[in-house]
Amino acid sequence: MFQNYSLLPWLSTLKNVTFGVAARHPEWSRAQVVEHSTKYLAMVGLEGDVIHRKPSQLSGGMRQRVSIARAFANHPKLLLLDEPFGALDALTRGTIQDELLKIWGGTEQTVFMITHDIDEAILLADRILLMTNGPFARVAESVEITIPRPRSRTEIVEHPNYYAIRNHLVQFLGRRSKELAGQQTGTDTNRPETVRIDRTDPTDDPEDLRPALRAVNS
Amino acid sequence: MQGLSLNARAAIMSVLLLVVGLTIWELAIPAQQAAGELTEYERLTGGGAPRAGVPPPSQVIAKAWEELSNPFYDAGPNDKGIGIQIGYSISRVLTGYALAALIAIPLGFLIGMSPVAYKALNPFIQVLRPISPLAWMPLALFIIQDSEASAIFVIFICSIWPMLLNTAFGVAGVRKDWVNVARTHELGSLRTAFTVILPAAAPTIVTGMRISIGIAWLVIVAAEMLVGGTGIGYYVWNEWNNLDLTSVIFSILMIGVVGMLLDAMFGLLATRVTYVE
Numbered sequence: 001m002f003q004n005y006s007l008l009p010w011l012s013t014l015k016n017v018t019f020g021v022a023a024r025h026p027e028w029s030r031a032q033v034v035e036h037s038t039k040y041l042a043m044v045g046l047e048g049d050v051i052h053r054k055p056s057q058l059s060g061g062m063r064q065r066v067s068i069a070r071a072f073a074n075h076p077k078l079l080l081l082d083e084p085f086g087a088l089d090a091l092t093r094g095t096i097q098d099e100l101l102k103i104w105g106g107t108e109q110t111v112f113m114i115t116h117d118i119d120e121a122i123l124l125a126d127r128i129l130l131m132t133n134g135p136f137a138r139v140a141e142s143v144e145i146t147i148p149r150p151r152s153r154t155e156i157v158e159h160p161n162y163y164a165i166r167n168h169l170v171q172f173l174g175r176r177s178k179e180l181a182g183q184q185t186g187t188d189t190n191r192p193e194t195v196r197i198d199r200t201d202p203t204d205d206p207e208d209l210r211p212a213l214r215a216v217n218s
Numbered sequence: 219m220q221g222l223s224l225n226a227r228a229a230i231m232s233v234l235l236l237v238v239g240l241t242i243w244e245l246a247i248p249a250q251q252a253a254g255e256l257t258e259y260e261r262l263t264g265g266g267a268p269r270a271g272v273p274p275p276s277q278v279i280a281k282a283w284e285e286l287s288n289p290f291y292d293a294g295p296n297d298k299g300i301g302i303q304i305g306y307s308i309s310r311v312l313t314g315y316a317l318a319a320l321i322a323i324p325l326g327f328l329i330g331m332s333p334v335a336y337k338a339l340n341p342f343i344q345v346l347r348p349i350s351p352l353a354w355m356p357l358a359l360f361i362i363q364d365s366e367a368s369a370i371f372v373i374f375i376c377s378i379w380p381m382l383l384n385t386a387f388g389v390a391g392v393r394k395d396w397v398n399v400a401r402t403h404e405l406g407s408l409r410t411a412f413t414v415i416l417p418a419a420a421p422t423i424v425t426g427m428r429i430s431i432g433i434a435w436l437v438i439v440a441a442e443m444l445v446g447g448t449g450i451g452y453y454v455w456n457e458w459n460n461l462d463l464t465s466v467i468f469s470i471l472m473i474g475v476v477g478m479l480l481d482a483m484f485g486l487l488a489t490r491v492t493y494v495e
Contacts, residue, residue: 006395010417010493019413020403056494074403 005063007055007070014051017041017070024074040073041066043103044096061092065099072103081113085120094153097123105150118169122162123153129192130172133181139192140180141172146198160199168197240275247274273464281464282471296456298448300469304476306448310366310441311434311480314373318430322378323423326385327411330419336386343383351376351437355444365445372441377430384426388419420491428484435477450476 007016017037025033041051044065055063064084071079085093097120104111115121121128122145130141147159156162222230248271273281289301329335351372358368392415400410442451450473457465 006399008396008399008414008417009495010420010491023403023405023409054494 005055005060005067007063007066009055012052012054013046013058013066014038014041016055016066017073020070020074037069037073040069040103043072043106044069044099059092061088061096064088064096068096068100068103072107072109075107075109077110079109079111081111083114083116085115085117093120097153100124101151118166118173119153121169122147122165123151123156128169130169130177132177135181137181140177142192142194143168144194144196146196146200161197164197164199168195244274244276247272271463273467277464278467278471281468285465285468295447298453300450300453300472303448303450303453303469304472307438307442307450308476310369310449311373311431311438314370315377315431315434317370318374318378319381319427322381322426323385326382326423326426327389327415329382330386330389331415333390336390343379347379347383351433352440352444355441365447369438369441369445369449373434373438376437377434380429380433381423381426384429385419385423388422388426389415391422392418417491417493421488421493424484424488424491428481428488431480431484432477435473435480439473 007013008019011019014034014037017040018033021037022028022033025036028036038047038051041047046062046065046069050058050062055066058066064087067084071081085096088096101124113121113124125145128143128145129139130143131137132140143165145165146161147156147165285300289299291297291299292302329339354372354375355368358371359365362368362371396414396418397410400414405413438449439451439454442449443455446452446455450469454466454469454473457463457469
């Protein structure tokens with residue numbers, strides 16, 4: 001799934017989805033393909049008349065939903081989303097993030113998403129991989145998001161871990177990604193450090209200056 | 219006037235222009251001299267055949283009415299209805315055109331897919347393209363030894379270039395995003411060609427086809443004047459030899475009407491394959 005939707009403009013919304021589904025399941029009947037595709041379009045809130053419109057007749061947000069439906073309807077082993085919401089305004093982005101969480105909740109698909117929006121990453125992810133600056137950019141840290149699901153954008157900011165994680169990420173992006181840049185290897189195996197920040201964990205020592213950081217598996 | 223729609227106003231203006239144009243034409247032609255003033259010589263030659271001159275529109279309209287009310291009569295090789303003549307021309311055009319499309323579109327597809335092929339074939343295309351199709355005629359007549367097939371060959375050679383170039387150009391210009399969509403959905407190359415590249419390039423390809431059919435219709439008239447026998451081009455030339463300018467003007471108009479209809483057909487096809495990004 002790409003930043004600029006990449007829908008085929010000469011096909012209707014529904015056909016944009018069936019196109020991929022039919023390619024993936026050549027043994028399915030036409031009706032099966034259509035039913036499967038309509039189901040996924042409904043999951044992102046596109047139902048009824050809208051699915052017969054051409055992409056040019058849809059708003060940016062709706063196009064990206066079609067793109068999401070098309071990606072999920074195909075059941076890939078790993079879904080790679082490359083900054084999918086970059087081109088959307090903040091409000092639309094919020095709704096579509098919710099749609100993405102909903103459809104993901106229904107399929108439990110492995111999703112690998114690239115983003116530079118920290119709040120988006122915390123809201124959506126189980127794990128955030130942080131990259132250093134170039135040259136020799138590498139994945140330096142793997143931060144676990146210790147906020148239970150289901151998450152909602154208004155509730156997670158109340159969670160004690162939210163700002164701890166967020167601050168850690170901001171610090172990394174602001175300072176350490178530069179400090180680490182240019183180092184060819186972090187450790188021998190080049191494995192990213194796993195970071196787990198959990199303010200609700202009673203074993204954490206509250207007196208520690210950096211209590212939230214606990215390197216595991218380093 | 220203001221209350222009418224744009225189309226209605228334009229239609230009124232078209233009719234007005236037509237009437238004014240025809241009136242000027244009609245008035246510009248001097249009336250035939252009355253039969254009473256025949257000279258001795260003219261009486262001897264049987265009342266005098268009217269001198270050849272550009273006919274007024276009233277005569278052309280009368281001729282058109284006469285021809286169009288019975289377009290398919292066949293009274294020997296030199297006297298066939300206008301419908302039959304046009305039919306011959308259209309069948310030649312469509313045969314040559316279809317052969318050209320059959321070669322130009324797949325070949326253009328391959329050229330468009332491969333930048334190397336595009337660069338390698340480009341010099342040949344650029345040299346062959348500007349050659350007047352009629353320049354091929356002697357060579358075609360010598361090699362094919364058949365005037366009918368030569369006319370078709372001339373149509374073939376003139377309609378192949380716009381289709382070839384536009385197909386190659388359209389295919390080469392397909393957005394990489396769309397090809398990537400096909401790749402992420404693991405479509406085979408043949409399927410990608412038919413379900414992604416062909417519809418993406420279709421508007422450009424149809425534009426090429428539209429240009430080609432226009433050129434083919436231009437060329438068939440000239441080719442038939444050379445080849446003779448049948449067809450609207452032959453008809454024009456034959457009527458010129460008969461000094462029947464009324465028929466010449468009438469057939470010129472018919473060539474225009476048929477050309478317009480052919481173009482409209484492809485215009486319709488173009489609206490079907492166009493998409494908004």
